[in-house]
Amino acid sequence: MDGNKPEVRTVILRGFSETDRTLICHCDVRTPKVSQIRDNPRVSWLFYHPEKWIQLRFSGTAWVHTDDETAGSQWKKVRQTSRINYCAEIPPGLPAEKPTSGLPDFLRDTTSKLFDNTKARKNFAVIVCRFDEMDWLWLKLTGHCRAKFHWEDHRINASWVIP
Ligand SMILES: Cc1cc2nc3c(=O)[nH]c(=O)nc-3n(C[C@H](O)[C@H](O)[C@H](O)COP(=O)(O)O)c2cc1C
Numbered sequence: 001m002d003g004n005k006p007e008v009r010t011v012i013l014r015g016f017s018e019t020d021r022t023l024i025c026h027c028d029v030r031t032p033k034v035s036q037i038r039d040n041p042r043v044s045w046l047f048y049h050p051e052k053w054i055q056l057r058f059s060g061t062a063w064v065h066t067d068d069e070t071a072g073s074q075w076k077k078v079r080q081t082s083r084i085n086y087c088a089e090i091p092p093g094l095p096a097e098k099p100t101s102g103l104p105d106f107l108r109d110t111t112s113k114l115f116d117n118t119k120a121r122k123n124f125a126v127i128v129c130r131f132d133e134m135d136w137l138w139l140k141l142t143g144h145c146r147a148k149f150h151w152e153d154h155r156i157n158a159s160w161v162i163p
Contacts, residue, residue: 006036006043006062013047014074014126021131021151023058026074029066029125030091037062043129053139060131066124074126086120137163 015024023045027033037043045058065071088102096102134149144163149156 004040006033006040009033011127014077021060023060023129023131024074025127026078027125027127028086028088028092028123029064030093030123032093033127034064034125037064037127045129045131055135055137055139057135057137058129058131059133060129062127062129065126065128070128071124071126075121075124078124083117083120083124086123087116088123135161 011025011027013023014026015022041062043060043062045056045060047056047058048054065074084103087104089104090096090102092102132151136147136149138145146161146163147158148161149158151157
């Protein structure tokens, strides 16, 4: 934990809604990121566009979905070949005696069609974050440019900031 905030991790952005102000990612429910979010749901997301030279930092409140409509609809979008990532027998993050994916032997040696979808689904979780702050930074050779946005309910406060 960083202070009492969840630690930093790389994740794949699975969804974004400008209207709902949400950012979505997928994970195994047994990972420490889930317990850290349950302990303190305040999280930040960092993005950088290397061609546009734009950095975005979002902050907001995250929820973990496991057994609801949100988790169900996201699970449908997970390809069969990726569902194998939720099949580790030992929970992610626990120590191992040798380098291993944690997948059962029969899965390592055969095609991914053979695994138990129900078990994989049980380990699957969706993290949805509703952001209420955005820090926008545009790198420019002639001088950088930065703005801050803060939402309170549906009102937005925006201001320029010295970079
Ligand atoms: C390119 C990249 C993408 C990743 N995407 C995800 C992801 O979408 N979800 C996830 O749980 N972990 C993802 N990871 C792994 C996490 O960064 C992290 O190392 C792992 O989940 C362990 O986190 P934990 O401390 O919660 O166990 C990704 C790692 C890399 C390098």
